[in-house]
Amino acid sequence: MLGKQPIAFKVGLFILLIILLVGVFAPILAPCDPYQMGTPYLRPSAQHLLGTNDLGQDIFSELLYGTRISLIIGLVSALAVTVAGVCIGMLSGYLGGWWDRALMEVTAVAQAIPSLPVTIVLAAFLSPSLWNIIIAICITAWSGTARIIRSRVLQLKELPFVKIEQTMGASHGYIMARHILPNLFDIVFVRGVLAVGNAMLTEASLSFLGLGVIGQKSWGGILHYAFFRSGIINGYWWWYLPPILCISLSVLGFLLLSYGGQQQLGRRN
């Protein structure tokens, strides 16, 4: 199965697998407890591969542990965005009529709202818990997926097998679950994987503005303190570059995955 996938897909999967493993085995891989405080602002050395932060915590260990929260933010946001987008797109496309009009109006409104500013407003005014950040990231991000799903459902709806089921009196729910949804899988996959990358990028932006998750180690959080505790101006590159690279690498992984998926999609159609 994997052998037939495009190379991009395989590379993406490989990158993500490594990141996932790092996240899962962070406690084993990390040389130090990332919450253990010590001497602040140490430069990279054998003992601290990437030096220490402003509280004397080992930056390398922070990075390894940060994988977890960053992945959770990305995956949960993407899940929420995709589920919302698929539900709205499917209902709108399948039911048609007033449902379609109303839902598409809502989607159009969500698309017209400036997404990053709204995310910032929410993140700024809600308390900085993991879940609030995820809500802020998701609030407008679903609209693109909803539109794409809708137009695909409109096509699927006209297919003979759906028509046959309809004339046989199958319920809408049954048709959607049994016939429409499975045929959306590839598109959902591509959009979902893209959403993970987007969520991670948004988290990085929020952290830069000081609106990220606090208390828990995430890549965005490391960046946040690197930005706001003078890592940039003092030229402590070992503090701010690694989280940027980690974010970029995982976004690359997800991007390649969706890119590969898209190629697959193009090939099949």
Added chain:
Amino acid sequence: MLDIEHLSVRFGGASEAVSDISLSVGEKEKVVLVGETGSGKSVLLLAILQMLPASASVSGRALLDGTDLLTLSPREMNRIRGQRISYVPQGSGNGMNPLLSVGYQVGEPLMIHQNLSKKEALARAVAALRRFDFGQEEKLARQYPHTLSGGMRQRAMIAMGVAQGAPLLFADEPTKGLDGHRIELVVDAFRRLEDQAILCVTHDLRFAQEVAQQMAVLYASQQVEWCSKEAFFREPLHPYSQAMLAALPENGLQAETGFAPPREDSQLAGACRYYRRCPWKRSRCRENPPLFPVGDGRKVRCWNYGS
């Protein structure tokens, strides 16, 4: 005017999509290549026009009035395409640009090769369409392809192929996806092309019967027979040709062996490609036969006719 000698096409490292095809098309001669879908017929046409992707490697020769088309540069080839050889794609597909009017597309080759203005080209396009009795040709010229039915589209594309007056016409599955009545219209359109030589690929034997003078039969990417139409329908030599004919409705639909080419991996390496299906197979057939000439210019790829 066109002589194809031992033409083979291979994509990357995969097996040959077209293997060892030799045939010739004379002035005003109508040649039809029959074979099942996936037998590599269309690839042959594209290979001669140098329109395959870069990953394809083409061997053999395709001589047009003595020049080997396969050795021409892209620039030189542009003067052959449309000018000397025109190509009529499948009507059921997306052969016409959805964003351009029919008239523009029919007249486009004239603009390129004869430097006609858009207006003149359009007038000539209407004239070309008129040859095929569409009725309301001016209106048709202004229409966009998606408003045409499949048969109309196919005939419009034939018009597009002949508008410039290229002496040789390549046609790719002109009857694919059309119903009986529309096929008749297409046949009629082909019949009007008395001055052009035609190389047409199809899976439709009935269509071949209507149009062809010479026939080539392809099986699993390989040419298995080359003969005149009359000879083919009277006395097909290759077992595959015989099976095909037997499957026609008037012959009683006797197709119990099934004659679509088997999957590649189930083929016997190096054997005759029809080996698995062949009712006459014997040990000799474990080696793939060459095309044997059998008189009257006929050729057949079967050990039964040569040694």
Added chain:
Amino acid sequence: MAKRTLLGRLGESVLIVFCIVTLNFFLIRFMPGDPVLHIIGEEEYYNLEVHAPQVIEEIRGEYGLNQSLGRQYLTYLGKTARLDFGNSYRTKAPVLETVLFRMKWTLFLAIPATVIAAFLGGALGLWAGWKPGGRFDLAATPCFLLISTVPTNCLAILFLICFAFQLGWFPISGITSGGLTGFAKGLDILHHMALPLAVLVLYKTSSNYMLMKSTVSLIRQEDYVSTAISKGLSQGKVLSRHVLKNALCPYLTSICMQFGGMLAGSMMTEIVFSWKGMGTLIYDAVNAKDFPMLQTCFLLISICVVAFNLIADLLCLAVDPRVREGMNHVG
């Protein structure tokens, strides 16, 4: 037929804008935090809290913040309809004036960026999509892919550190150094603009490139392209008349979306380079809980998005006869 669709789309757009006006009001009014604190400033607020809490209530009344939500909403609707967006809580200046001033500078940055990126990304994507797997594709695609994986603010920061701070080729921040006039000022603005523009162009080019490339590589496989080649058209003509024309509809839609989103689209870049445009304005307004400012910004941004969506539809209408005749299979 087309006229009716058009009118319908126009009506829909107005409805969307109305929804956004409403949403704008409630979204921002439900945010926690006492706006009075930001109207009069933190020090003054704490001071008054001790010595004269009634003054705080007076201010609340003055700004209509003690009325019922419904009333506040109606007042807000009425004022919006009259284009009266009120005064900023923070600076006390008329909101519209400030927003328009900032908008000018955002557009000054965003329009060239979008236009340059539209041509650059389009041309490069066309080339790479026409010859997928070719040398150019293999070199350019990974580069653009990589760019799109780096968070905007991080790339902007790295540019800032590298080219402005370490190498000193560009100024650190702002739009102009001040005290200059005429041509010198123009040059100075260009000089200040170079880095943020470069960052924006890079991102937009990379996304345009990806879109154009994937569109073209799909179109390339269409039969009509083979037809066009078989007619003996030169490569340039095949590309411009057949490939580009078909790629144009999705591409223009995407470019229009970029134009629609340009008021807020350069936000992170603006913040990093302290470019006094809409992005920094919104950010400051969020920090200062400057509700009138935020509402006006959001409204303008949304109108821009809706308007350009409409323009995108019109353009596709002009390009694609299938859309013109109301058929439902575009793209």
Added chain:
Amino acid sequence: MMHLKNMLLSAALAALLVTAGCSAASTGTPSGAGGSSELTLRVGTTASADGFNAMTENGSFGKLNYTGLCAAPFVTTDEKGEVQPYMMTSWEISDDKNTLTATFATDKGVTWHDGEPVTMDDVLFTFRYQIQKKSGYCTGLTAVEKIDDTTAKLTFEDGKAFNALNSMANFVKLSPKHVWEKVDGDYKEYQGEDASIGCGPFRMTGYDPEAQVITYQSVGEYFMGTPAFDKVTVKTYDSHDALVMALRTGEIDAMYDYSNSLSATMAPSVTGVENLNPGMSDNPGNYQLVFGFNQKPTDDLAFRKAVRSALDYELLRTSIGGEDGQIPGTGIVAPPNKGFDPSLPKLSQDQEAAKAILEEGGYLDKDGDGFRELPDGSEMNVLITPQYNKTRQPLYLRIAEILKANLEEVGIRTTLDEESVRNADHATQVRKEGTYQLYIGYTSPGVAMYDTAFMYIIQNDSNPWGTCTLPAFVAAYEAKQQGRSYEEYSAAMKDLQAIADQEVIGLALCWDKAYFPYRTDRFEGFTNIPGWGVINNKTWFSVRPKNA
């Protein structure tokens, strides 16, 4: 129709544009005094450049007025934080501390920037406006009376005359009656051209919203001295990072950012740089931890003592104050303040002692979960609330992290009050209702100079901050507030510090340095006032061009 050729051409053009922008870079003149021959002192700040109303304290214009740049204050403070004359040239306080008789510089030929002379009417107008708006700077002021053209009598209640004199220093500026009496409604809303008029040594002449620069022109001869430079420009940067980069590249000469010195973590970026003085001074202000006296267990002295012994002051010192930070003493207030008591011991970490105190106080871990319970056996979970402040938030959060880690090491479970981190309302409510347990806050240099960190600890009628009502502490605080001279004030301060030492009413977390860096290549004669930096009320008269 768009043709490929056109498209490529346009792309090439676009690329050209970008390179043009780049080449402009190498030939442009990024620094310099703005091209004119006038000598300009270029100041950078992070206060936003909007609003030029002298009645407000908003933005860079308002904040620069604290230094008497454009508006002239009645009195200022010196390096020691003691009040010095300015527009109020001399004063006398009555024995009952209720009357302040003062003379004013209305006979020195000072004019408003529109040419009108400064008169006693303006003085009366200004004080009456302060009374009317119940200004916190003039608490207790009830009346002002003209005695003659240069003398007036100010009447206070509750013996607040000396207190008010100190709290109005730098902050209360003389306002032009002829401008403001014609303004209807709230003065702070007034946007007119003349809203910026003052009678200081520099006149505001322009604002460039694109460059975020305010320009001031010297008025020439001035009764306090004549500036040695012609212009002052104040440029707003979005962050201290950008400000430091601008200082290092020579875009500006000095930094001013009222009470917001550079964070100590930025010190390495301004030390050892050519032509740049880090402008380090002892910070009179400090970060502090305040205990909630309305809540268990922070009302218990044993618990507070245990917290004092549990914290890692070395880490707090470096996190807050960097290399130059000092471990604070038990008396909370920092060394530069009046009445500082150097004899009190320094804070030190002793977690064994902390555990012992907790054991003794009945805080035991009976259920064996690794965390102690309250003496009555119920669960103990101490809330850590950081003050709401956007710019200091990262540091507050870091401090909270340290506290959390240290307290958990001695078995005290803690939680961060996340709601207060983003929601200013909630933070204010917690503070007002005094429902916090551990409150992390900051005493700015301005507050430290007179009101001091104790203001955040005391609970009394006029104070929304603290929760401490220990009688001895309240008495000492009242004595400080009503002190008529610096001697009386200092004595009360010593008492307060001793109480802080014994009762552990709060903890200073670090005595840090303030950094207000300035360049040394163009000007000399700067005075670095602790907590203010080199841009202060002395700057306009003492700074002169180098080698002039």
